[in-house]
Amino acid sequence: MNVIKAIYNFLVGDIIILIGIILxxxxxxxxxxVSGLASLRGASGIIMIIGTLVVLTLTLTREVRGHRSKLS
Known part of the structure; x- marks a missing residue:
């Protein structure tokens, strides 16, 4: 079990990142x-970049709030 947890922490590090990237x-x-969404295929790169940035921003915000509450 420790090996699986170590691999998870090395690759992902946070469940929010894992779930966000999967979504x-x-x-x-x-x-x-889906053929009805074919008009949005050209924007798939932008959607991937924005989705990744949102997930990383949420994770960073959570980390910063956690460190501030520990300092207070």
């Missing part, structure tokens, strides 16, 4: 498979 990838898969 972003699922949205991109939907864009590429």
């Amino acid at each position: 972003t990838l699922l949205i991109l898969v939907l864009l590429n498979t």
